[in-house]
Amino acid sequence: MVNIRDLDPSASPLDYYGSELRRKREGAGMTQEQLGKCIFCAASLIGQIETGRKIPTRELSDRLDAALLTEGFFGRLVGLVLRSVLPSWFQQYAEMEARAAFISSFHAQLVYGLFQTEDYARAVLGVRSDSDIDGLVEARMERQRILERDTPPLIWGVMTEAVLRQEIGSRAIMREQLQHLLDIQHRHEWAKVQVLPYKAGAHAGLMGEFTLLRFDDDPDLVYTEDFVQGHMTANPQALREGSLRYDHLQASALSVEDSAALIARVMEERYGDQLRPDGRPVA
Incomplete structure (x- = not known):
C-alpha cells in the first residue's frame, strides 16, 4: 500500500489530477488495487499518480474515464498535466505552437519535435534528464496531437543531412525515424520536409536553429x-531576418521529392539490415 500524502490541488495540474483521481476512486467505492485490476495496471501506479509522484499518460487517462464513468474528465485534464511537465521556459512556446496556423522549422542536429517517433524522443530526452523520462516522452508525444486535428497547422521542416546521419539511440530507432519522416509526407499534404545536403556548403542556418510561427489572428513569432x-519574440526585425534566412534555406535545400529520395537512401544504406558472414542480421 502506497503511503497517502495530502495534495494541494491548486499547487499544480499534476497535484490536481492526483487529488481528483483519489476523490473519484473513493467516490466509486474502489481500492487502488481494484481500480488497477480494472484498467490493467498495478495498484502502486494508481498510488503514485494519486500522490503526484508519477505522470499519467493519455492512454491511462482514457482507461480511468471508462472505469470511473467520468465522461472524459481525465482525458481532458491530462493535456494540461503533460504541458506542465515541459520546462517552464518551453511551456509558452508549446502553447503558441499549438495555436499556429503555419510552422516553419530549421534543425541542424535533431529531428523537429513534432516529427519525432517515441523511441527517438526517448533517446534524445534520456541523454541528460534525471526526471521522469516516461513523462517527458509522453509530453512530447502530446505536442504532436495538433497534427491529428481536423485543421492541423501547415508545417514545413528543413533539416540538414547531418540530422539523418547522426545515429540517435540505435540503428533500428533511426530507421524507424526516417521511415516516419517519409510516412508523414506521404499521409499529410500539409506537412513537408526538405533536406539541406552537405554539398550546400555554407548556408543561412549556420548561426543556429529556429522556428517561425504564423497565426491567423495574432502577431507572428x-x-x-x-x-x-528558449527565446520567443515578435520583434519585426527578428521576424524579417528569420523569414529571409528561411527563404534562403529552402532555396538551398533539396526539393521535397529529392529530399524524400535522400531520406530513403540513407535509411537503407546506413540503417538498413546488414548481414554477418553467416547470413544473420547485425544487431
Missing part, C-alpha cells in the same frame, strides 16, 4: 534556443 533555454 520567431523562436530560438540556446543551451540554457
